Amino acid sequence: MAFTRTKHATRDHLPHLLSNVPEEHQEPIKQLCLKMMSHDAYAKPYQWTSRDFDMGAPLGRGKFGRVYLARERHSHFMVAMKVMFKEELRKGNVQRQVLREIEIQSRLKHPNILRLLTWFHDESRIYLALEIASEGELFKHLRNAPNHRFDEPRSAKYTYQVANALNYCHLNNVIHRDLKPENILLTSSDDLKLADFGWSAHTPNNKRKTLCGTLDYLPPEMVKGVCYDASVDQWCLGILCYEFLVGNPPFESNTSEITYEKIKHIDMHYPSHMSSGSKELISGLIRREGRISLVEVMTNPWVKDGMAMRAAQLLQQKNERGKENLARN
Numbered sequence: 001m002a003f004t005r006t007k008h009a010t011r012d013h014l015p016h017l018l019s020n021v022p023e024e025h026q027e028p029i030k031q032l033c034l035k036m037m038s039h040d041a042y043a044k045p046y047q048w049t050s051r052d053f054d055m056g057a058p059l060g061r062g063k064f065g066r067v068y069l070a071r072e073r074h075s076h077f078m079v080a081m082k083v084m085f086k087e088e089l090r091k092g093n094v095q096r097q098v099l100r101e102i103e104i105q106s107r108l109k110h111p112n113i114l115r116l117l118t119w120f121h122d123e124s125r126i127y128l129a130l131e132i133a134s135e136g137e138l139f140k141h142l143r144n145a146p147n148h149r150f151d152e153p154r155s156a157k158y159t160y161q162v163a164n165a166l167n168y169c170h171l172n173n174v175i176h177r178d179l180k181p182e183n184i185l186l187t188s189s190d191d192l193k194l195a196d197f198g199w200s201a202h203t204p205n206n207k208r209k210t211l212c213g214t215l216d217y218l219p220p221e222m223v224k225g226v227c228y229d230a231s232v233d234q235w236c237l238g239i240l241c242y243e244f245l246v247g248n249p250p251f252e253s254n255t256s257e258i259t260y261e262k263i264k265h266i267d268m269h270y271p272s273h274m275s276s277g278s279k280e281l282i283s284g285l286i287r288r289e290g291r292i293s294l295v296e297v298m299t300n301p302w303v304k305d306g307m308a309m310r311a312a313q314l315l316q317q318k319n320e321r322g323k324e325n326l327a328r329n
């Protein structure tokens, strides 16, 4: 069948859209698509309100927002609804950061960036309808992992996905500037979603143990307060990759002063369990100048081999679960 290119899919596109969906899921997904296409909002301007959604269980709580599972009433499409009280935003003087977050996040469309599907407000609240990342914060998974660290294949896959998301941001003139496991969410399919654009840099972080939590990911140029460019995100990616593999960021110390000195002198150590490939990658990112590009990260041999190994790990886990289910039934 030949398709004419339209901005929005129509019923005619369904066989094509469903071609990659496993057979057992095709019918429910087809029904969901049909319901979405028959909604007044489909391909037309529409003023969403809280009446369009049934609110469900809480998913989490941030400094200014509470996040709930929510279901769009007509299509039954599920979202993560972040609800913020205007009064709290005003008191915290973060209205501008929230608007920036909305403005940036609504125009970024990438598989590893949390999608802001729509937003609306009423007299007292702002609602952000976000894509669901059902495994929640990556930070929680890192803390729960054996020795509080991920193995090399898992770290490599996550490093690739963050590099891919950041590369897309940079191509769209966006610098994230606040990369850390707390600002990354995980989906049920083991994929990362970069979140918290535009304002979390200004949000005090109470989740880290050390006083210098906010300093841990800062590159020397930001610590010193001099001009910086998009390559700050490459530095942060190096810190993130190190934290995945080691369990804590490389310059973490008991005081901000010590962390500051360590960042300035790039005073860091690689534990003996790290492979030479991972150390080479990280040292290409955590350097004052000439940081390797995000495309170089994505094509790095340690990253590519690790990704293939992670895919094999996940396939094995899936097969084992399948066998267990068979044995149970």
Ligand SMILES: Nc1ncnc2c1ncn2[C@@H]1O[C@H](COP(=O)(O)OP(=O)(O)OP(=O)(O)O)[C@@H](O)[C@H]1O
Pocket: 059, 060, 061, 062, 063, 064, 065, 066, 067, 080, 082, 114, 130, 131, 132, 133, 134, 135, 136, 137, 182, 185, 196, 200, 203
């Ligand atoms: N799209 C989502 N899917 C699933 N869970 C989510 C989603 N967004 C947020 N959460 C959960 O809700 C919690 C609070 O999220 P929120 O974005 O309000 O705060 P935060 O970014 O962690 O903190 P802060 O408000 O201090 O920046 C998260 O830690 C996460 O566990």
